[in-house]
Amino acid sequence: MLATEPGQAATALETIETAGRDTMTELRNLLDVLAPPADGDEQADLSPQPRLSRLSPLIDRIAFSGLPVELRVSASPGRYPPAWT
Template sequence: MVVQAGAAREVLTTMPDAAAEALVAVEGAGRDAMTELRHLLGLLAPSQSGEDEADLTPQPSLGRLSSLIDRIAFAGLPVEVRISGKPHSLPAGIDTTAYRIVQEALTNALKYGDGGKAEVTVRYADNHLRVEVLNSGPSVLSGGGSASRPSGMDRRDGAGRGLLGLRERVAVYGGDLDARRRLGGGYRVRARIPLDRA
């Protein structure tokens, strides 16, 4: 990457097309390196349960979403799923990231929610993917839940370790993730990931 970036700088004014090609190569190498790094960190990160987990299962993807929904519903949180647009294959990293967004949001809703239900919406478009998870709960205006605590102290206001990690993961693909309490009650996690940069 360093050599290609240096070559691009050298020919930037005299050969802009060659410089552009070198920069595209740098971008591709950077994305590949980030994918490998995420995979490596995933292997090194300890399990939340403290148990040793063999990496023999298939990578999570939106195609495996129904089994996640079934597990969450069985644990006590009814979930409604909406898919809009025509589902199509996604780059593996984006597919896994989208699944992880839904998993983290539903897990948080199950842990911290006070009953209610959740809604998952996945919107496929030609150049981006949108994932949104809403859950019901006490209204911020009614003082329910932990609304009386400052937002910086409430992990449900987007400061949780899992959501921060997902924000960084989405940013790798040039997307953004927003997580916040809803005034009418509950919580919303929404992500938009461009597909034309992957």
């Protein structure tokens, strides 16, 4: 679609980007409700999301809130884009 209809492709990608950003905002809000920041800061941390290498502390934070957590890895880390690791 990028080659044949770039205008529609750009619109679709912008819609996907907006949906992704909205979803991340909702997820941050949910995580703050389930496990408020340890330092008592009421404002959400809007820094970049943790990479896969920092997944363990995030899982620990959720588990500490009392929720059951299960992690399943279905691919080797080498298969992910470098920005994720």
